[in-house]
Amino acid sequence: MYNIGIDIGATNTKFVLLSKLKVVKKEKISTPKNKEKLIKLLEKNIKNLISGIPQSKIKGIGIGIPGPLDKKRDFILNPPNLKHLSNCPLSKIIQKDLNIRTVMENDVNCFVLAETILGSAKGAEIVAGITLGTGVGGGVIWKGKSIKGAFGSAGEFGFMTIKFDEKHLGFLEEYCSEKFFNRKGIYSKDLEEKAKKGNKQALKIFQEYGKYLGIGISNIINVLDPEAIVIGGGISKANKFFMKSAKKEIQKRVLSPLSKKFVKIKISKLKDFSGAIGATLLIENG
Amino acid sequence: MYNIGIDIGATNTKFVLLSKLKVVKKEKISTPKNKEKLIKLLEKNIKNLISGIPQSKIKGIGIGIPGPLDKKRDFILNPPNLKHLSNCPLSKIIQKDLNIRTVMENDVNCFVLAETILGSAKGAEIVAGITLGTGVGGGVIWKGKSIKGAFGSAGEFGFMTIKFDEKHLGFLEEYCSEKFFNRKGIYSKDLEEKAKKGNKQALKIFQEYGKYLGIGISNIINVLDPEAIVIGGGISKANKFFMKSAKKEIQKRVLSPLSKKFVKIKISKLKDFSGAIGATLLIENG
Numbered sequence: 001m002y003n004i005g006i007d008i009g010a011t012n013t014k015f016v017l018l019s020k021l022k023v024v025k026k027e028k029i030s031t032p033k034n035k036e037k038l039i040k041l042l043e044k045n046i047k048n049l050i051s052g053i054p055q056s057k058i059k060g061i062g063i064g065i066p067g068p069l070d071k072k073r074d075f076i077l078n079p080p081n082l083k084h085l086s087n088c089p090l091s092k093i094i095q096k097d098l099n100i101r102t103v104m105e106n107d108v109n110c111f112v113l114a115e116t117i118l119g120s121a122k123g124a125e126i127v128a129g130i131t132l133g134t135g136v137g138g139g140v141i142w143k144g145k146s147i148k149g150a151f152g153s154a155g156e157f158g159f160m161t162i163k164f165d166e167k168h169l170g171f172l173e174e175y176c177s178e179k180f181f182n183r184k185g186i187y188s189k190d191l192e193e194k195a196k197k198g199n200k201q202a203l204k205i206f207q208e209y210g211k212y213l214g215i216g217i218s219n220i221i222n223v224l225d226p227e228a229i230v231i232g233g234g235i236s237k238a239n240k241f242f243m244k245s246a247k248k249e250i251q252k253r254v255l256s257p258l259s260k261k262f263v264k265i266k267i268s269k270l271k272d273f274s275g276a277i278g279a280t281l282l283i284e285n286g
Numbered sequence: 287m288y289n290i291g292i293d294i295g296a297t298n299t300k301f302v303l304l305s306k307l308k309v310v311k312k313e314k315i316s317t318p319k320n321k322e323k324l325i326k327l328l329e330k331n332i333k334n335l336i337s338g339i340p341q342s343k344i345k346g347i348g349i350g351i352p353g354p355l356d357k358k359r360d361f362i363l364n365p366p367n368l369k370h371l372s373n374c375p376l377s378k379i380i381q382k383d384l385n386i387r388t389v390m391e392n393d394v395n396c397f398v399l400a401e402t403i404l405g406s407a408k409g410a411e412i413v414a415g416i417t418l419g420t421g422v423g424g425g426v427i428w429k430g431k432s433i434k435g436a437f438g439s440a441g442e443f444g445f446m447t448i449k450f451d452e453k454h455l456g457f458l459e460e461y462c463s464e465k466f467f468n469r470k471g472i473y474s475k476d477l478e479e480k481a482k483k484g485n486k487q488a489l490k491i492f493q494e495y496g497k498y499l500g501i502g503i504s505n506i507i508n509v510l511d512p513e514a515i516v517i518g519g520g521i522s523k524a525n526k527f528f529m530k531s532a533k534k535e536i537q538k539r540v541l542s543p544l545s546k547k548f549v550k551i552k553i554s555k556l557k558d559f560s561g562a563i564g565a566t567l568l569i570e571n572g
Contacts, residue, residue, distance in 0.1 A: 149511020153542035159508040222445040225435020256439035
């Protein structure tokens with residue numbers, strides 16, 4: 001049996017074909033900027049991906065979306081970076097056109113699901129995932145399933161207030177996304193290059209970043225008490241420059257001595273295709 | 287059938303006898319300061335409470351403890367205000383002595399369970415409870431059961447960082463427990479009296495308090511997305527002086543427009559005996 005996973009990003013859209021939890025094919029395309037074109041291209045790529053496989057062997061299609069969905073996961077609500085998909089019942093359209101069962105989920109939830117079932121949090125019962133990039137995303141898996149919350153939006157870790165003042169709301173996203181580096185006049189990737197060369201100023205900025213991340217992770221632990229936390233997103237690639245200061249902060253701020261000692265803090269293992277892989281897993285675990 | 291609930295506090299211990307979800311008897315005593323005396327007194331009071339009822343009609347005993355328990359809820363770990371109970375397998379001792387099934391849970395979890403089944407969050411599927419007193423406690427109920435987390439300590443809302451600086455860790459507990467009022471040189475109860483008389487300074491302090499509480503509640507909503515939040519503890523009695531500013535903050539800080547609109551924010555309905563009532567409910571829902 002085969003599952004198809006699609007991770008629609010603002011810039012790129014990734015496809016994987018999975019069989020027995022192994023990636024059989026993968027593909028990456030630029031995301032069209034208009035709804036009709038996007039749907040056409042998705043359907044064309046799905047057909048390519050499964051060409052030669054009998055329809056009876058195709059179990060379903062999972063789609064990861066960078067933004068909020070309604071609680072039933074039938075509609076895309078208002079994705080900040082894909083505004084032309086607002087209110088689009090994308091999974092229903094594709095299911096009808098291709099006659100293959102199709103489900104949708106928030107892309108960060110797909111990422112956490114993939115890491116829980118196949119990645120660095122494999123086997124953990126309660127997993128919180130956090131993605132560090134343009135924004136800070138989050139998701140929670142409990143017993144192999146994504147926790148949606150009462151209104152469909154649990155796990156929005158980027159919007160926890162960690163430090164505010166009269167002028168700033170002080171959300172974690174202000175301190176742990178690319179915005180943090182932008183305020184210092186640099187991109188995280190460029191800073192990473194400098195840090196690799198031992199630049200002291202760069203190392204110091206990453207240390208400061210790690211402190212904020214550690215505070216955010218401590219809040220997650222004190223509230224959810226997960227067995228594992230998985231960190232993904234572009235900035236996580238520089239983890240060796242900030243995880244030490246993050247872990248120091250966690251030791252200072254987590255209440256439970258057991259959580260402090262035993263919680264597993266891991267970096268994403270599945271990397272770039274984790275969202276698409278997670279989307280395939282929705283078909284059974286969504 | 288009858289259930290017995292006990293809420294052991296640092297100062298007082300409360301007992302209730304429940305039948306068909308109604309309180310049949312209740313009792314309040316001072317908490318002895320030594321383990322042997324406490325166990326003796328608990329057992330004596332339980333026997334009094336059930337005198338005249340045949341043993342076959344007694345379903346069980348639930349005990350609420352002001353502090354952390356091990357994940358299996360067999361041992362009291364290290365309650366800050368009842369140090370003589372550290373590592374005590376209290377429920378097992380009572381179960382053996384009285385031959386009645388006995389279970390334990392953190393007292394705030396008991397409070398949230400009671401409010402979910404019989405109080406102001408009745409019928410809600412995901413409920414977060416927060417208690418405002420000497421400290422800030424928290425607990426989460428999902429589908430009628432207390433969420434324990436991977437290491438037994440989910441829902442420690444008082445330890446979320448909301449505003450820190452070089453000198454302060456900046457936990458919610460520093461801003462939303464009695465400590466907040468103490469720093470201003472007053473007790474919350476005295477301030478409440480002043481506020482009732484329209485004292486402007488008092489009203490302003492409660493407004494500030496409400497802002498911090500609103501920030502804490504927003505963090506809970508962004509992470510857990512509960513259907514309802516129940517606020518209890520001594521300070522909650524002054525809610526009419528701080529809930530307006532708390533709600534204003536929530537509107538500013540919650541990401542999901544659905545949660546913002548539909549989440550129910552309620553004050554505890556069961557008041558002083560909510561912990562003991564919740565402890566009786568553990569026997570079926572723990």
